[in-house]
Amino acid sequence: MLTLHHLNNSRSQRILWLLEELKVEYDIIYYKRDKSTNLAPDELKKIHPLGKSPIITYKDKTLIESAAITTFIVEKYADESFYPKNEDDDYFHYLELLHYAEGSAILPFLLLLYSRFLGDGAKPLEPRIYSEIKNHLGYLSSVLGDNEFFFRNRFSAVDIMLSFVFEGAMMSKSLEPFSNLKEILLRYQKRDAYKKAIEIGGPYTIGTQ
Numbered sequence: 686m687l688t689l690h691h692l693n694n695s696r697s698q699r700i701l702w703l704l705e706e707l708k709v710e711y712d713i714i715y716y717k718r719d720k721s722t723n724l725a726p727d728e729l730k731k732i733h734p735l736g737k738s739p740i741i742t743y744k745d746k747t748l749i750e751s752a753a754i755t756t757f758i759v760e761k762y763a764d765e766s767f768y769p770k771n772e773d774d775d776y777f778h779y780l781e782l783l784h785y786a787e788g789s790a791i792l793p794f795l796l797l798l799y800s801r802f803l804g805d806g807a808k809p810l811e812p813r814i815y816s817e818i819k820n821h822l823g824y825l826s827s828v829l830g831d832n833e834f835f836f837r838n839r840f841s842a843v844d845i846m847l848s849f850v851f852e853g854a855m856m857s858k859s860l861e862p863f864s865n866l867k868e869i870l871l872r873y874q875k876r877d878a879y880k881k882a883i884e885i886g887g888p889y890t891i892g893t894q
């Protein structure tokens with residue numbers, strides 16, 4: 686059986702949500718962030734040397750990185766209608782968005798988070814960080830347009846991967862100008878599997894203001 690190594694209040698929440706959406710049977714092992722540093726505990730390094738969550742273990746294998754884990758879970762457990770085949774016209778669109786979330790869109794939010802430790806010293810970085818946030822959210826807003834979901838206008842793993850970007854945007858109060866992105870985040874948060882994953886995963890403050 687697949688095991689999710691779950692760190693509270695982290696990107697692992699997306700994997701838990703995906704597992705709940707697909708009604709996969711899984712085990713979960715909980716890890717708690719250190720109260721003073723907010724970092725993962727050292728036990729997680731016994732599962733993978735980077736000690737970052739999410740991690741899954743399956744049989745004798747270990748896998749890190751949300752998009753890779755998502756791809757494995759979707760290909761193994763989802764109905765074929767849930768994801769495109771690589772010869773489909775819109776496969777590149779799916780693949781690109783799935784990886785774009787962690788590969789590019791999340792970066793300015795992480796820079797914002799870390800630069801805040803610098804206090805006033807972070808000021809010179811801010812214009813570039815905020816212009817990149819606007820750039821990525823503007824792009825995603827135009828890709829979504831009037832649709833309800835990002836891929837084939839149906840709920841997919843792309844939505845799950847992008848949700849963390851919108852949660853980061855909500856926390857940094859950057860989502861306000863993008864009404865369709867605000868709405869899609871609410872749409873995600875209303876899903877039964879999303880709510881169930883929060884119950885299982887424990888208190889989740891990312892995505893709240």
Ligand SMILES: N[C@@H](CCC(=O)N[C@@H](CS)C(=O)NCC(=O)O)C(=O)O
Nearest residue numbers: 695696724725737738739750751787
């Ligand atoms: N790109 C990786 C990022 C993994 C990552 O940085 N996870 C954070 C939680 S959101 C973590 O484990 N941080 C704890 C630490 O660095 O000690 C992914 O999407 O899986």
